[in-house]
């Protein structure tokens with residue numbers, strides 16, 4: 001199989017490229033990435049000889065046509081992803097996440113693909129006051145980021161219904177692990193704590209997120225790529241819900257830093273209180289998270305401690 005992975009120089013994308021090379025050594029992997037601030041060649045450095053890298057924009061038809069040539073399947077990770085940035089500048093989110101996904105779908109429509117996996121997010125459901133969202137629940141996004149991802153999901157779904165493009169969609173909870181850009185909570189707090197800076201917690205810090213180790217998400221996406229039904233959506237949850245305060249305390253305790261470094265700051269605008277998805281459908285395909293949260297967090301901390309040259313200058 002020749003597989004196009006868009007956004008493969010970003011956090012989840014570069015972990016997924018590694019997963020595919022390890023699990024499917026006969027696959028040809030093509031990466032299409034614009035290399036925004038979040039996409040970095042350093043993320044692919046030691047595997048560059050095993051992939052074809054195309055620097056390009058998913059909004060640009062000629063870049064997409066070039067990367068898609070002779071491919072059998074696409075996994076679309078490329079996106080603007082940071083909620084805070086979407087609150088101050090939504091335009092690039094609408095452009096890449098909606099128009100870019102449309103450009104990819106349109107090119108895919110006539111290229112005879114076996115599968116198109118659209119990477120979505122649990123944030124499209126909005127805040128869960130109780131229980132967990134299933135794939136058939138209505139979309140209720142709160143931020144420009146999640147609204148743009150909901151738009152992408154709906155377009156992808158429409159390309160299945162209208163043109164029979166073999167699309168499956170994943171909606172995962174919050175990922176963590178190596179190569180995550182230190183604007184997201186876990187790496188941001190790990191690095192701030194390591195260098196002795198304050199940890200700015202939004203509001204009371206009682207907001208709840210469900211944490212998923214990135215390599216477990218990669219295994220789930222691989223499963224959807226190979227066993228997912230076209231036209232279907234698959235939630236992927238880590239089944240490990242924690243308040244932001246709880247995870248902050250865990251990071252401080254691992255690094256033996258005092259809780260006095262926690263600083264409560266004004267809450268994020270439109271901050272969803274809790275995300276939670278019901279993952280029974282993907283579990284029905286045989287997927288389970290393999291790593292315990294505690295082990296995966298310890299490994300992630302270790303990775304950031306051992307890779308200072310990767311993150312120095314990014315804070």
Ligand SMILES: NC(=O)c1ccc[n+]([C@@H]2O[C@H](COP(=O)([O-])OP(=O)(O)OC[C@H]3O[C@@H](n4cnc5c(N)ncnc54)[C@H](O)[C@@H]3O)[C@@H](O)[C@H]2O)c1
Pocket residue numbers: 006007008009010011012013032033034035036037038039040056057058059076077078079080081082096100119120121122149171172173174175176181
């Ligand atoms: N990180 C999470 O916790 C999480 C959770 C659920 C879903 N997701 C989704 O997973 C996907 C990957 O997330 P991530 O955390 O790895 O993001 P990231 O921000 O680390 O990486 C995004 C990648 O997309 C590339 N990119 C951005 N705009 C592009 C464009 N126009 N053309 C080509 N490439 C472009 C960037 O250069 C970067 O390599 C996204 O679609 C995101 O919405 C992420």
